[in-house]
Amino acid sequence: MSTDTTRSDITDSAAWEALRSHHTALAPRHLRDLFAEDPDRGCEFVLEVGDLHIDYSKHRITRETLALLADLVREAGVERHRDAMFAGAHINTSEDRAVLHTALRLPETARLELDGQDVVADVHDVLRRMGTFTDAVRSGEWRGATGERIVTVVNIGIGGSDLGPVMAYHALRHYADAGITARFVSNIDPTDLVAQLSGLDPASTLFVVASKTFGTLETLTNAEAAKRWLLAGLGIENDAAAGPDAVAKHFVAVSTHAERVREFGIDTANMFGFWDWVGGRYSVDSAIGLSLMAVIGKERFAEFLAGFHLVDEHFRTAPIAENAPILLGVLGVWYANFFGAETRAVLPYSNDLDRFPAYLQQLTMESNGKSVRADGRPVTTSTGEIFWGEPGTNGQHAFYQLLHQGTRLVPADFIGFAESTDDLTTADGSGSMQDLFMSNFFAQTKVLAFGRTAEEIADAGTPPNLVPHKVMPGNRPTTSILAPQLTPSVLGQLIALYEHQVFVEGSVWGVDSFDQWGVELGKEQAKELTPLLTESDPPVTELDSSTAELVEWYRRARGR
């Protein structure tokens, strides 16, 4: 099933033009005034989606803005494009592929055919195999080559084969209930592998080599080095007979490429597959989540998938005005294209979500960092929101100064929970640290929106020379996302909420959000440059003068 790539340029549309004039009128207005004029917006600009309570009232919008943004969604054909994705159309046009990460979380009773194949049956078949395998590891039935129980799972992968698993592990590691911890190796910088293997006993370590293509330089290089570490650690590096058996007990693979897995020396009986219709950055809920499943168990993993599915269904069926991913996605467009915001801060008030911003960076930037539209014509507006962030309250003591008083507009997403994973009493023993923590969340979003005026500051007795320094401009937009607790299901809901926002933005911009051609040339040229670095005296004359100089500097520094 192919799809239409010739969607017209949204910036030529009447909906875009209407938003442009509306922006001119609205931009000078302050959130203080918008709340004064529409005092109920705090209760009404709220969506409940599954366990997520989403407050978008502190955005620089009115009810008219929402109507105009809804027109934009209709004009851009976002719903049509969404339906095409869910149905398995090849909306990844440059690679002629379906985009069906939503099928990874369909319940077993659902049916979805792609080219005559029931993908739901395939998905659940892999999930069952993953469950059987992780049950065996968790129960101690699966043991290492010397008969030791597995206590550490080391995921070797990069990009989508790392960022999702490590983020989800950090978020859910308190659900570990089988004595298994996980570590993650991604970088080809050798210090990463060395640091992650430090202190581990090879006899009780299982490696999950996670690579969709099984052709990624970093992953294969690290996996080979891990193999050598294992064999040396077991004292069988020169034992040709024992080696393959040990590798079979200590290495499994997650990939779409069985042939390469076999060539690497991993038994394909220990390979967990997925499909080309799952993009790397959309794959944490596929077999790429194997390390997470080993830690939290297949039941919790099923809850994780159910969380995604809940938001998928919401995205698929809710009308535009109540559709959280649509609304938050077009708000991203509103700030990026009309207010000229360069970035969006993602600020989890949960230390367990410390890797969430990094995870979202790949999601948004690899998906929508495109300069041409799906039909190959240049885009006519900026695309690709830049997400960044750190957990609060740490960020408050680092970069919030710029958010509050800087010259740039940085819309921010605040994410917090009623219950924290652990709670402690405050210093005086009278309260909960979680209350203290969340009061910071509410205070920050309040100050960002409403600020403090020069008059208020002067009235508080501030010396006149300090007044301008203390003015808090406010009018800084935020979304507040709250949930009762960071459970596997809530994490799935949060991820799907962002996946679909990115989809909505990509649909409005008309780009192919599911390819990533821009990462290829660098990989190719790194391969070409490697011999120049490692050989003693190859000519660098073919290179530009800057790269030649850098390579020569490096060779001198390495004594070559």
Ligand code: F6P
């Ligand atoms: O280089 C970018 C990329 O292709 C990502 O899209 C992907 O998530 C990552 O590399 C890892 O790819 P693989 O899972 O095939 O090793």
